[in-house]
Amino acid sequence: MSKPRFFVPNRINGEVIQYLQQYGNVGYRDKEEKISEEEFLEGLSRANALLCYSRQKINGRILEQAPLLKVVSNIAVGYDNLDLGELTKRGVLATNTPGILTETTADLTFSILMAAARRVAEADQYVKSGQWQEWFPSLMLGKDVFGATIGIIGMGRIGEAVARRAKGFNMEILYYNRSRKKDIEQKLGARYVSLKHLLQKSDYVVVLVPLTEETKEIIGAKEFALMKKDAILVNVSRGATIDETALIHALQENRIAGAALDVYEKEPVDPENQLLKMTNVVTLPHIGSATKETRGKMAMKAARNAVAAIIGEPPENLLNKEVLQKAK
Known part of the structure; x- marks a missing residue:
């Protein structure tokens, strides 16, 4: 009987590869940059299990090229890159890695909130560019965080x-x-309130919802009009939860004071995006869970999910339980 084959198209912790090799053969591409579709489909065509990051889209067209696939193990908590309907229809298990990145992502969320409030990135560039020639009382005035009102949209683990x-x-x-x-x-x-009340009363509006049809562009022009003039928007969820055009207009027209963003509608973000030209917007390259410790734990969790599926056990973080129910 041939051994199962795991396919890992991007670099992960070496200990994870060693773990997978105990259970089967591993097709491993030890590179950071995204794999070409041709190479990805070639590797996937022979795979029983796929471990991938959320930038890898898995849909019906891709799955047609993966006749042996039994499980897709996402190295992320979000899974909007996976077409769960297609995976379920084809009997392919799907998993994610919740919990592990909670504290790391919360650290990042609160750090960019504070950075936007106290104009940290702007002040850093002010000094480095040689503009700081003297001190004066109104230099880089920001907003208080201590004692302010925070509105959290999405009270899951990270919220x-x-x-x-x-x-x-x-x-x-x-x-x-x-x-x-x-x-x-x-x-x-904490107080449970309507979205309208939250937007009207919050000094900092923090978006932490998963991307679904319900949450797509949950914040748009109507919502920005409700917010305080000195409010700051923080988004560490998915870019499409915000109407980016409406956000740009709200900032340009001074309807809100600023924003702190780790995610965008298009990633990597277009260099011509107006958000990158605004000094009152903190912009990061989607690094919410980016610490060495957390990424290593996420990869191992994804590996354990994949192995469980391959050896016939229910993965801990299964997203489509219907597949197991149909198999009974």
């Missing part, structure tokens, strides 16, 4: 972790979510 950090800054915590989280309200003093 709760951000709320814990906000509590440490004595912030009033408002949140909007599909369902009420009374335990979080009791622990952190």
